[in-house]
Amino acid sequence: MADFSEFNARYQSDLSGVEFETLAVRAGQMRTPECEHSEAIFPTSSYVFNSAAEAAARFSGEAEGNVYSRYTNPTVRTFEQRLAALEGGQACAATASGMAAIYAVCMGHLKAGDHLVSSRSVFGSTNVLFEKFLKKFGVEVSYVDLLDLTAWQSALQDNTRLFFLESPSNPVIEVADIPAIAALAKANDVLLVVDNCFCTPAIQRPLSLGADLVVHSATKYIDGQGRCVGGAVVGSEELIEPVIGVLRSAGPTMSPFNAWVFTKGLETLALRMKAHTDNALALAQWLEQQPKVVKVNYCGLPSHPQYQLAQQQQSMFGGVLSFEVAGGREAAWQVVDATRMISITANLGDAKTTITHPGSTTHGRLTDEERDRAGISQGLLRVAVGLENIADIQRDLALGLDAL
Numbered sequence: 001m002a003d004f005s006e007f008n009a010r011y012q013s014d015l016s017g018v019e020f021e022t023l024a025v026r027a028g029q030m031r032t033p034e035c036e037h038s039e040a041i042f043p044t045s046s047y048v049f050n051s052a053a054e055a056a057a058r059f060s061g062e063a064e065g066n067v068y069s070r071y072t073n074p075t076v077r078t079f080e081q082r083l084a085a086l087e088g089g090q091a092c093a094a095t096a097s098g099m100a101a102i103y104a105v106c107m108g109h110l111k112a113g114d115h116l117v118s119s120r121s122v123f124g125s126t127n128v129l130f131e132k133f134l135k136k137f138g139v140e141v142s143y144v145d146l147l148d149l150t151a152w153q154s155a156l157q158d159n160t161r162l163f164f165l166e167s168p169s170n171p172v173i174e175v176a177d178i179p180a181i182a183a184l185a186k187a188n189d190v191l192l193v194v195d196n197c198f199c200t201p202a203i204q205r206p207l208s209l210g211a212d213l214v215v216h217s218a219t220k221y222i223d224g225q226g227r228c229v230g231g232a233v234v235g236s237e238e239l240i241e242p243v244i245g246v247l248r249s250a251g252p253t254m255s256p257f258n259a260w261v262f263t264k265g266l267e268t269l270a271l272r273m274k275a276h277t278d279n280a281l282a283l284a285q286w287l288e289q290q291p292k293v294v295k296v297n298y299c300g301l302p303s304h305p306q307y308q309l310a311q312q313q314q315s316m317f318g319g320v321l322s323f324e325v326a327g328g329r330e331a332a333w334q335v336v337d338a339t340r341m342i343s344i345t346a347n348l349g350d351a352k353t354t355i356t357h358p359g360s361t362t363h364g365r366l367t368d369e370e371r372d373r374a375g376i377s378q379g380l381l382r383v384a385v386g387l388e389n390i391a392d393i394q395r396d397l398a399l400g401l402d403a404l
């Protein structure tokens with residue numbers, strides 16, 4: 001192959017302006033001289049050089065190129081470029097897990113004496129990271145109700161550097177007004193970081209709504225089939241650079257094999273999110289009609305308080321819902337235990353439907369008062385709706401509901 005860059009240019013040059021589904025299949029691919037059609041995996045920890053001089057130039061940064069896979073890896077780069085294209089960001093840093101993504105953002109953008117404002121409704125380990133570790137290194141942390149814009153405003157201090165939120169929230173599916181919170185952040189020189197795990201860029205692109213950085217647990221919908229743990233941060237080159245600095249020195253980078261699985265996951269992301277949404281909406285509507293169900297939380301139902309907002313900032317409603325049965329924990333556990341197909345696990349973003357009782361698992365550490373405040377009653381169950389036939393999912397849940 002005389003000029004291989006020309007061969008790649010043939011396939012990559014006119015990707016500007018193509019649609020989401022096209023980027024999801026083609027962005028970021030760099031073919032090798034083997035001319036493989038599918039993306040190659042490069043399971044290598046290091047790289048070799050042509051000469052001592054080339055090695056020196058690569059190490060000093062004078063010459064571009066791979067040195068070591070904690071810094072760069074071609075398979076990981078393909079995933080990063082593809083996800084950046086889908087989120088509409090300039091740059092992406094892939095990480096070993098979703099938590100490593102959040103950790104790297106905090107380490108890269110906060111220092112002792114800074115202040116972080118977080119939504120109260122964030123992933124459990126995110127909360128532990130903030131409480132147990134950021135505080136230990138002198139970062140102040142305040143929590144606010146996701147929907148209370150006045151609370152975000154009054155939480156601002158002179159040293160506030162970062163706002164952090166998830167939308168929709170887990171497990172009660174509250175939808176944040178991202179543009180409003182982003183405007184508040186911008187006006188006060190604060191970075192807004194959005195955990196886009198529940199939606200993925202197939203449904204919501206926080207950067208286009210005013211967020212500065214997007215974090216992902218690729219473990220969920222980006223993989224989509226429950227195989228690998230990974231994460232990513234997406235944003236401007238300027239804001240990603242400090243994140244990459246942390247990853248290179250601290251080391252929680254993504255493995256090439258996982259990057260390959262996630263890259264292939266992105267190819268079907270839009271199709272899967274549509275199928276998850278279709279099933280979740282049908283299940284939510286069905287649940288609303290069940291006599292034993294007292295409440296359904298799903299942002300695709302007109303009864304949801306932020307139904308309008310969800311339609312504005314999301315292109316679909318997503319695959320996660322929760323519902324409440326009368327009779328508290330005993331009744332909720334009975335529903336869980338009566339299912340025969342649905343997986344009893346707190347995981348989400350899988351082809352397989354999962355059910356969990358937040359009050360005794362993911363949110364079991366909270367006090368009763370904290371749970372009440374978050375709307376997490378003991379009768380609440382969360383379902384991450386998978387890709388099975390909807391009739392089978394309904395039949396399985398009916399086993400428990402009918403027994404109440």
Ligand SMILES: *Cc1c(COP(=O)(O)O)cnc(C)c1O
Binds near residue numbers: 099125231
């Ligand atoms: C799972 C999850 C995380 C953490 O991701 P890991 O890949 O498990 O480290 C962060 N945020 C949300 C919303 C999640 O669901």
